[in-house]
Amino acid sequence: MINSNHFLTAALGVLVSLTTHVEGQAGYHYFIIGSGGALAIERVDPLLSPGVASNHVHSITGGNGFKATMNFADTQSSTCTTMPVKIDKSNYWMPALYFQHNGQYTRVPEAYNRKIYYKSGGHDGSFDNRTAFPDGFRMITGNAKQRVYDDTLMGTGGTQLEWMCHGPDIRSSGFPTGFQNCNGGGLAAAMRFPSCWNGQDFNAQDPLAHMAFPTNADGMAGCRAPHNVARFPEIFIEYWLDVSQFDAIQKDYNDPNNPPWVLADGDPTGYSFHMDFFNGWETGALQKVIESCTSNFGDSTPCFDANQLNNGAAQDACRLQSIVTPSENVGVTGTAARGEQGGSIGSALPGCNPIQRTQPATIHAPGTCGAATQVGGGSPVAAGGAVGTDSTLPAASASIPVVNKANAIAPPASTSSTPSMPSTGSYGGSPKSVTVKDNKGSSETWTYQGCYTDLIPDRNTRSLANWGRGDSSTSCANNCYSAGYTIAGTEYGGQCFCGNTMTSTTKKDDSDCNTACTGASSEMCGGASRLSVYAKGGTTLNKRKSHMRRHAARHEVS
Structure with missing residues (x-):
């Protein structure tokens, strides 16, 4: 069992009594930091697949210190970020969406705006003992194996997963159906992260265990034991996509062999949508924002000094060269976030991802299908450089260094963040x-x-x-x-x-x-x-x- 003493010490070290109360209209306290375009779109996931290509394609945003194997120090090495707030060098990622028509896949381009909400107060309009994430904190939300609705996972006490076609305003926990276009309003997936912590580190073999969703109560009263060591700001993300280029194509939602929308993990239902977070806020910065921000309605401007804010040009210029080698066609065309077009990738999704409706879906190891498994650390590209084109980067180190900071969370001692992949073959029998x-x-x-x-x-x-x-x-x-x-x-x-x-x-x-x-x-x-x-x-x-x-x-x- 992982020794949690270090993590408990870290948690206790960051617990701060927040007594600020904002008078006025009651409601949740939150601020929005809407990210620009993607930092990279690749099969990379340092939480669940460190050092190798992940099973499916992710859209990654945040600081350009992002690597296939990373720690808090890597986030702080970022020289730019796609976030509008420079002191947030965190990374956020989620599966890419593809449009399938007659067996051919095209990646759906992202709309420029990706809204990331940080909720830091309670139902009564007060700040209620929310504390900042420890340096290097990691978590995920959602389940890549999911293919059916699950109220425990997706309902009011869970991720609150919702897909939205704006225009006709059709909403569903899975992919919305019954529309041929969104009338310029766009398609979005929205999901929240858990915010109650048990004081332990992220464990890739049980990735949701250290976090829990709160009950409908303010402050620490909303976190049940043992997940009542700390209550963090609640992250809620809207992932916007531009589906306009597919408006004229007739869609049949009832054809299981030719579904119009498919997530990168081979999911034609939308229920497997998930998100990952690696905390890279500069040490102490988020805590100051939590304590001082008086925004009731999402305006982030009062929450940050002018020198902490990014500009659109700097966000657009922040990109990574290809991390996966050899470089794959994942459906990226164009070089700028604004006006980006989705690209065709042919008759198969990258990685090992056939369309799967079976519950639960099978997650295939990347190396079992001949897919690329070598990755480099990732490095910045010049302003306007293409995402996903360079295949010359060296392989990443297999080691995961420990961050030596008083309030940092050290990654697991294991050099692999995924369960070992033993050999499979003909049945050899089990003892009677x-x-x-x-x-x-x-x-x-x-x-x-x-x-x-x-x-x-x-x-x-x-x-x-x-x-x-x-x-x-x-x-x-x-x-x-x-x-x-x-x-x-x-x-x-x-x-x-x-x-x-x-x-x-x-x-x-x-x-x-x-x-x-x-x-x-x-x-x-x-x-x-x-x-x-x-x-x-x-x-x-x-x-x-x-x-x-x-x-x-x-x-x-x-």
């Missing part, structure tokens, strides 16, 4: 039974139950913080037994889950569990969205309203 022992010497026999689907795609119940331990059938079952559970399930070679019942799951043929255990290559430990399940004698697997849970956070305390 395993002998489990607890730390007191008691032992018993657990038997193999079969291969089951894992239909809880998020699996990030926010009261649980970490994956279980166990990279073989025996080791996983041992840990579950010692923690007091009666069922153990291994998934994708090295992920262990524990519980007392299972739900929303179906037994499949054993050949579906075809991923070798990372700790025992002769055994199979589940597969993609597949669990190799073992259980204590007499256990009933399937009951309603419960599911497999990670045991580490609740039962392993360090």
Whole structure:
């Protein structure tokens, strides 16, 4: 388990009592920093795929210190930013959108305006103990595997995902349907980030665990334990797209083989939209804004000094050369944010992303389809330079350095931010039974139950913080037994889950569990969205309203 003492110290160090109250009309306190065009549009994601090309194309905005492997110091090395506020050198990124017509994909160009809201006050119009993110803080919102509506994930207590076609004003949590154009109003996706923190660092193997969405209450009262170490400003982003060049093309929303809108991860539903954030605000700057900004209605001008503000020309000039090598055609044409046109990329999305409607979708490793996996660190280009054209950058270092600052969050010690990708192949069998022992010497026999689907795609119940331990059938079952559970399930070679019942799951043929255990290559430990399940004698697997849970956070305390 990750030692959280450092992160708790960091959190306590930045907690400040905010007592400023603005009289007048009640309402949320927030300011808007609308970003310009994209810094880069590439298959890069330093949170979930550090050092390699990510699975799908992202649109990245913010400081040009952005790299495939990065830390807080990299954000501060930025010499420019696409943000209108120079002291915000953070990076924000999200999947690109493509238009598909007769099997051919064209990237939808972005509208110039990307609105980023920072909500720093409560329902009653007051500032309510919001504190700035620690240096180098990281988080995501949404789920790339999602293909159906989920009220827990997307409703009022979640991301509040909404797609909007302005003009006819059609809104939906998935892609809006029933329109042929947006009458010049544009298409936008809107989503919020969680704002309640448990004091721990981002863990790529359980990326939503350290954060939770608040309840409908002000101040720390809105953050349930254990996510009540700090409450950050709530980030809400509207991602605007220019769909006008597709207005004249007839769209059939009911053809599953030819959907008009497809996200870069192969999603034709829109439910998998997600966002990533890497905090690069200059140390102490955001805290000062939170404490001093008196804007009730989104005007950011009073929140910043004139020398902290950027100008449109500087924003437009801030771009990165290609990070992925060799450089890919991801649908970027034109060099300026204003007037940019979407480009055709042919009959397949970059990466390993066939259209998937199945819930949950399968996330393919970039290296399994022959896609480019080498990345460089990324470097600035001259004003007006094209995005995504240079393939000469060196490969990034595999190491992730730790930021040596009192209130900084250090990245995980592992050099990879994604679960290991073990080999897959023909079914090699799982033991019919395993002998489990607890730390007191008691032992018993657990038997193999079969291969089951894992239909809880998020699996990030926010009261649980970490994956279980166990990279073989025996080791996983041992840990579950010692923690007091009666069922153990291994998934994708090295992920262990524990519980007392299972739900929303179906037994499949054993050949579906075809991923070798990372700790025992002769055994199979589940597969993609597949669990190799073992259980204590007499256990009933399937009951309603419960599911497999990670045991580490609740039962392993360090």
